[in-house]
């Protein structure tokens with residue numbers, strides 16, 4: 488059964504004039520898949536991700552999560568990572584990562600153990616007792632990922648999570664995400680406007696048209712793992728997607 492089943496979802500933000508963000512979007516996400524939502528800025532990617540997270544409701548259409556209608560935010564089975572990890576400055580890295588478990592009422596020792604385990608998974612072993620201001624941007628983003636993973640979600644929703652870090656760190660984080668995913672087998676929906684990022688990460692790329700966002704095409708990405716930067720087949724796919732984006736923007 489699909490993890491997400493999105494049918495005919497539309498969304499318009501009120502205002503004058505109103506902004507039609509999504510128009511008749513349909514897609515499915517299967518268990519264990521890494522799906523990239525790729526499209527130009529403003530095409531409704533964040534809106535769609537927020538709808539998947541239950542943070543927003545579509546005007547029309549339906550979203551099923553594991554075959555059940557999605558009802559509001561707060562499903563423990565869904566973890567979300569935004570561009571800004573918003574760690575609490577007064578909490579240690581460990582206590583930030585343990586936050587979701589604390590909210591769930593998991594006892595202190597158990598949540599600290601889980602947080603430490605996930606910090607080590609994202610490469611932040613040894614930083615448990617530091618505070619967010621001690622960390623670089625890339626490390627803060629890793630902590631945000633560890634926080635989302637700590638509650639063992641079935642699916643991770645990520646909205647341009649590496650958008651604010653420098654290029655080389657970004658490349659490292661992308662490789663780490665594939666490694667983490669290999670380890671955890673988490674289903675991931677990853678929003679990006681970076682073609683190279685989508686081609687490197689995705690099992691399937693959902694190419695969205697400019698606003699209102701519609702699914703222009705779903706592109707399977709079968710390049711074998713481990714993936715290599717600058718691989719000719721990947722570059723050719725990138726090039727084809729750039730060409731397609733140009734025709735869309737005209």
Ligand SMILES: Nc1ncnc2c1ncn2[C@@H]1O[C@H](COP(=O)(O)OP(=O)(O)O)[C@@H](O)[C@H]1O
Pocket residue numbers: 500501502506507508526527528529530531532533534535698
């Ligand atoms: N809360 C909101 N109120 C009004 N307009 C919004 C709101 N959120 C997003 N929009 C508009 O909806 C469109 C899609 O936004 P968004 O989903 O953030 O796109 P993306 O993430 O692809 O850049 C944009 O034109 C944006 O300005």
Ligand SMILES: [Mg+2]
Pocket residue numbers: 532533534646
């Ligand atoms: Mg966005």
